[in-house]
Amino acid sequence: MNAIISAPGLANALTGVNPPVLLDVRWQLTVAKAAGEPPFDGRAAYEAGHLPGAVFVELDRELASAPGERGRHPLPDLAVFGAAMRRAGVSSGRPVVVYDGGQGWAAARAWWLLRWAGHPDVRVLDGGLPAWEGPLEKSVPTPVEGDFVPEPGAAGLLDADAAAALARSGVLLDARAGERYRGEVEPIDPVAGHIPGAVSAPTTENVGPDGRFLSAEELRARFKGLGVTGDSRVGVYCGSGVSAAHEVLALAVAGIPAELYVGSWSEWSSDPGRPVAVGPDPE
CATH class of the missing domain: 3.40.250.10 (Rhodanese-like domain)
Structure with a gap:
């Protein structure tokens, strides 16, 4: 689907x-x-x-x-x-x-x-x-109560240690803007830089000027250029696990399964004992 x-x-x-x-x-x-x-x-x-x-x-x-x-x-x-x-x-x-x-x-x-x-x-x-080109409404609906009960585990989830390991054994993508990855600016979190071994992959580059996703073929080519091959295990992080979810979605459109580090840089950078890399290179 x-x-x-x-x-x-x-x-x-x-x-x-x-x-x-x-x-x-x-x-x-x-x-x-x-x-x-x-x-x-x-x-x-x-x-x-x-x-x-x-x-x-x-x-x-x-x-x-x-x-x-x-x-x-x-x-x-x-x-x-x-x-x-x-x-x-x-x-x-x-x-x-x-x-x-x-x-x-x-x-x-x-x-x-x-x-x-x-x-x-x-x-x-x-x-x-x-x-959306159809009508909008202002009234707030009262839907019939649903029956959904969460049963976690159907999608890949990374913690800090697993993200660090994946940066060494697979491909860990950093979905933030390039200047945040390089450590040139950090407007939100306490430390600037990136997880050592992670590859810069701004999620904004997965969409066109109209905000819609690039084609599956274009996305596959983009991720291949970032080191994602058919047998790669892939993880994604961002500042706080929101824009990274968008990159996981882009990977899904391309037919590539990926895991999400929900804590992302906001969790990683809160621990002074975790290593930080700066500059354009992963390490």
Whole structure:
């Protein structure tokens, strides 16, 4: 099954006998803002207009636990995550389509979590809300309670030690911007640089100017150039396990399985005993 769905494909699926549950996961990375500039409010954006029948899911509270030693977006409490999915109408026998404001990172995080937790049929709307040409609505639906119960383990998950080992034995991709990988800037986390052995692979290069994914063939060529071969074991990390989920999604589009280091750089850099590499080279 393709991990993404086009807007026309979604419109068609919504008229089928088993239409997908729609999850709206609009979110933006919190960074220092100009004086007086309010933080992004995903719920307010949802209430201003969303796909018909879509339910809002809050990334920071329902798709992650509170920030701490395990990173800025550690895995959510399974009870909280399961309850949020059931509230949204998610059931194991019904497909799910997730979308966000167009960047794709938050939608990919929800996609990865549902896959990791055992849901068999989850896709991301390619291009997000901007790609949708149909009507929007402002009313907040009350879906029938779903029956989904998380059973983790269906998708690959890395911890810090496993990520470090994979950087030596396979291919560990760093999905952050190149300047953060090289250690030239670090606007969020306490230390600049990257995990030794990791390869710079900004997730922004997996999409075209319209925010939609490159073709599977183009993505395979890109990842081959980064050292990903047919027999490579592949892992991905970023700042806090959100944009890295988008790169895992891009790899899935290319037909390449990959594991996610959820704690990512925010967890790695919180321990002064872990090594840090800087500059353009992996080591």
